[in-house]
Amino acid sequence: MISTLSKYHVSMYKVPLILILFALLSFKQQPASLKGTWEYRGGKFNNKLSAAPKGYSQKRKYADSTFDAFLYEPDQPTVKYESGDYTLAGDRCMETQTFCLQDQSMIGKTVHYQYTVIKDTLKLKGTLPNGAVIEDYWVKTK
Secondary structure (H helix, E strand, C coil), X not given: CHHHHHHHHHHHHHHHHHHHHHHHHHCXXXXXXXXXXXXXXXXXXXXXXXXXXXXXXXXXXXXXXXXXXXXXXXXXCCEEXXXXXXXXXXXXXXXXXXXXXXXXXXXXXXXXXXXXXXXXXXXXXEECCCCCEEEEEEEECC
């Protein structure tokens, strides 16, 4: 009777322990930086699908804590349209523009994104200072 009770008592603790370990292992560890080159592949703008542009591409080059964004168009010089600093904390990415070719009002403002990296795809989801809700998808090319 005691050995049966002991076996039941031990196995009763194994199931929750296994479930806890499985849950911990299923959480994805986000990278320490976004270092590399990422190409824009579309997303959502105010909950409406936004396709990647045709005829040109947008790429972001991330270093350890900074980024530069470029526009690539065939037979045209590359245009740098944005630069900034970023920090990662948990599932949050905070970007602060230091240069913007178009909207100067964004310089110095920090945008808070929820981000995930799954395989080669970076998803940034957040609300811009003007209230626009975005969800961008970037694929790592380098």
